[in-house]
Amino acid sequence: MWWSIPKKALITGITGQDGSYLAELLLSKGYEVHGIIRRASTFNTSRIDHIYVDPHDPAARMFLHYGDISDSEQINGIIYNVKPDEIYHLGAQSHVRVSFDIPEYTGNATGLSATRLLEAIRRSGNGIKYYQASSSEMFGASPPPQSEATPFRPRSPYACAKLYAYWMVANYREGYNMFASNGILFNHESPRRGETFVTRKVTRGISKILAKKDQYLYMGNLDAKRDWGFAPEYVECMWKILQNDLPGDFVIGTGESHSVREFVEKAFSYAGLDWSEHVRIDPKYFRPTEVEDLIADASRSKRVLGWEPRVKFDDLVKIMMDADMRASGLEPAGEGDRIIEKKFENKWWGCD
Template identity: 75%
Template sequence: MTQQKKALITGLTGQDGSYLAELLLHKGYEVHGLIRRASTFNTSRIDHIYVDPHNPNAQMYLHYGDLADSEQINNIIYNVAPDEVYHLGAQSHVRVSFDIPEYTGNVTGLGTTRILEAIRRSRKDIRFYQASSSEMFGGATPPQDEETQFVPRSPYACAKVYSYWMAKNYREGYNMFASNGILFNHESPRRGETFVTRKITRGIASILAGKEKYLYLGNLEAKRDWGFSPEYVEAMWMILQADKPDDFVIGTGETHSINDFLDEAFSYVGLNIEDHVRIDQKYFRPTEVDALMANPDKSEKVLGWKAKVTFEDLVKIMMDSDMRAAGLEVPGEGDEIISKKFGEKWWKKD
């Protein structure tokens, strides 16, 4: 009988962490998550997956801790003894990182070292996944791949570059299975409400519901490679199932501006952008990243991973979800896309 695998996920309550937990539970893993103690409930993205209808014997456990607390990280690694660690936890908001650069460096950067060191000291054969970011490329000319030089343009990106190199150094210095997934922007109905894509779709739903009149945004010319989060967490899992540790760029290979996202979203619901979008300087970054676009050839060839959801699909999926949450009639094209491209999916309808 095959022994049940254990996985530890940091950032379990976030967008990616919740989708990854669902995927691993569906595959029969015992899932453990590191979460911070808070004065308010912060588990809304995972409340529905304590019982997995596809696998009623699946198990999920939560452990309180903090990426700034090396002692608790050591305790969790020792007591859980996971087969795989998916390190997704971070202060992950790029604009906010300019306001709290020291905290961002401590949690997003040094937090990675604390986990790697705990794994090394455990002397257990644990596979480690580092959630690296396309923001590390910053000012580098697109398209960007595994050989592109990093030109970070924010405290968040600098911290992620540090984490990337620490993972590589532990891999080469201690022969650890430590891999970097350099993920380009990936969104979903579970995206945090302060991130621009969700801010747009949620804002439009509020406008349609008569609760708001305007949507306030910053730089509309920034271009990003946007994909669908559930597909990207599958890539994370595939990276740790590979024969050897390595670094992989995960993206769609297309780039679109925030203006493009607005065009798609407003057109989908029949509203005019000019009537409802206003520019506010407070949403601009001190240093901007103009364009990010992945070259995902390596992940396609080595992992067999390729994005299915297009940019237009993504906008419709997110708009349907936020309109439904606002109590509005939903066009339904996003639901149809998921049904057609994924069939019986492993994640819950949002």
Template identity: 75%
Template sequence: MTKTAFITGITGQDGSYLAELLLSKGYEVHGLVRRASTFNTHRIDHIYVDAHDPDARIFFHYGDLSDSEMISHVLYNIKPDEIYHLGAQSHVRVSFETPEYTGNVTALGTTRILEAIRRSNPAIRFYQASSSEMFGHIAPPQNEESCFWPRSPYACAKLYAYWMTRNYRDGYNMFTCNGILFNHESPRRGEIFVTRKITRGIAAILAGKEKYLYLGNLEAKRDWGFTPEYVECMWQILQQDTPDDYVIGTGETHTVQEFVDAAFAYAGLDPEKHVKIDQKYFRPTEVEALLADPSRAEKKLGWKAKIKFSELVKIMVDADMKAAGLSPVGEGYEILDKKFPGRWWGRD
């Protein structure tokens, strides 16, 4: 029997890759899309099928995570087997400027969905996109037993959502799981996130459109992985016999400076000639180092990251060079062909 999945945040990086994955597995996919004055569906336009097409297996529903009535209405109508809650105000720096909005959407939005599940069908399996930012000031490596010390409104909101997910699991015997994902990147990463900002900046410099790239804290350390691998892990989490929480990452940490150096070197540029520091990109409170210990995921899910830091950098630089009308170096595509033969990842 065909399974039905509902994805919040389907137009984002994670949601678009997850939708493709679920469609490849035969799911009927429904996604929540925020209505805006301009179209924001470019990441999923290539898989859109007119809803009136008898062969359509993907459908979009306009709404907002601040509207509990809408959420209940959508769940009642589509009756999903699985819900992947990826939607949020997800930019850490922006959360300092919009803390109330971040809490309403990122924290309470999760509660609205959990309550709608409890009232309509507690058998629905629920995945909460939790974040490594919840660990904040806790010394690495971080795993499922580590304490939390959030250092931003975004991290505080995600921690609220994390605990609500656990409380609904414990209190109502619901299949609710947290995937505590460390930083994950791809050619579909939002343009204001630092990794994509770096690779787009390199392409713009090579194309002669920009001379400088302005960045903030270059000493922050992060565990960076490849998004398409991470959405496969999301799916695996909801296929288990019992619900649980999982830390997902590569087990490696690198500074923003290392990302800059690797990306510029790959493109044949000198970062000292092009990179400038702008204080406006610094956070009021910084998270110094994040490093995943994904042992539980490796043991229980059989999941382990295939793409590591240096390979990720090449994949993203190649993609942005191609998008800018330049000839990619090509090593990134060779990596994808070798590790994921026949897959589309990284080529958009």
């Protein structure tokens, strides 16, 4: 009797926005999914609770392991026991503004963690494919558009840590012939985005204003421009990168740039509010050094991976606003829901 053995994937940061979507995607493709989570006094698995099955259940295909990406011994032990075919390294201290307050921890969790994983893979000798979640923040002060050939000029401890990890991936790939790839992802958002990140801060804040729980939304630099896409599409590209015949580095983005001010204006307008009556500027939200403008040139990913984004800026705002209004007990306009229904005939992710 013949049967197929499912691929195994190990995800760091599985409880985050990208990790939760990636877990759902891989499960939909028949993978056995393993995730590393930190032990804490409170549960931090809300984004994956809807796909979690008791590991003792014969139907279970997702398994969680307590571990710390700053501990080499734990990393080695998990990789030895799981024996994954693919590792997606998404775990990090991922907040750019916070990285200025805790630069050493950011370097350890965001940069050195990649070295720990790469070295564990090398020592295992198992031919594990490795995906590194690199960031558009590495381009920093380099003028847009930014492609794989654009020089890096990082402007934050977070970006510096990501750049260290990026170059370690390149060195392990070239020095040890490992299948190790960088996905240089530009900003990607969703209803699962962390509440302190600017897009979610805006859509959640507007929902609170509509629900009469708050009156004002306090913001930092409204002039910074970013290339914003939809997170579920970006994790599809992560998977495509590891299915490619050859490893490499890939820029992923929409090719459009919009300011924080534009995001604020669009979101308030969708909610039927005048943003100028509710937005206040607070200097504490400004970064010591700012990245002014990021625009992805993702032509290589389109050519090599066959990837193109379906959700652009206006659609993204509506999707996020609908979700946060619903979470606040309000009835959304529903345009965001209709966008998803129209553009994703085979929606593989679950509740948001």
